[in-house]
Amino acid sequence: MYMNLYGVLAGSILAAIGIALSIRAFYYYKNIEEPGKNLARNFLISTSLFTAGSLGVVIDSLTEIQLWFVMAIFYTLSYIILVSSVLYYLNALSPQEVKPRKYPEKISLSPITGAYVFKKPASPHALTFLSRHSNGLLVVSRAQKELWIRKYQLEPDKFIWLSRLEKEGAGDPTKLHVIQDAILRFLREKGGKAVVYFEGIEYLILYNDFSSVAKFLFSLKDYVISNESMLILYLPPNVLDKTQETTLLKEFQEKREEELIKEVSQKLFAALLEGENHASGESKEE
Secondary structure, three states, X not given: OOOOHHHHHHHHHHHHHHHXXXXXXXXXXXXXXXXXXXXXXXXXXXXXXXXXXXXXXXXXXXXXXXXXXXXXXXXXXXXXXXXHHHHHHHHHHOOOOOOOOOOOOOOOOOOOOEEEEEOOOOOHHHHHHHHHOOOOEEEEEOOOHHHHHHHHOOOOOEEEEEOOOOOOOEEOOOOHXXXXXXXXXXXXXXXXXXXXXXXXXXXXXXXOOHHHHHHHHHHHHHHHHHOOOEEEEEOOOOOOOHHHHHHHHOOOEEOXXXXXXXXXXXXXXXXXXXXXXXXXXXXXXX
């Protein structure tokens, strides 16, 4: 009787692994609600094909029937489905290579909105990610636009330079209502779902009392949220006293950059799966 012992052992081990993974995948598929069910389904298909290929190894090792082409087909399909699914979602959620340019194709940041305080300046990686996954990025900064772009290697959709000089794109710190109107106009033009990154609060306080600056920021926060957008305020250390900072943090949620990016990524991932399931449902109805 023909038998390849090593082939039988290897095939049996792989089949056992495939069965275990398939059971686990089926559990996820039955118990996870949308939008995760779609990903679990792809995983179940992949593990089932892997198991079929492993059983083919066992049969091929027990008989003289040549089943290598069957194993190759099942393993290849399993690999393609699994890897393509992972790459698809990673590519959708990952920021592209940082370059000083605008991104013509954006993914709306519809799943998340709010007002946040960073105690450290946002990194180029974070701003590139938020710019990529929004309808637009507006930056308010004390730094000149050219220097800011050189630092972050990213060109915002709109830039407001906090300065008293009468230049195009400049925002006079004594005219908070003008700065607010410019931001509001940007949000409306983009249809909401945009990101406003604000740095330079210390410069505003030089020309205004804290109460006026706080009212300006609180009003800006309401406008941003009502437009389903996100406001990030960089608050350098020792700019405000304890009472002022407490007042500000009643309206703005203090968050680390890593936490916010993780939260946005999870929301985008869920929205991506929901969109995929919705498209599948429409195609079935047709």
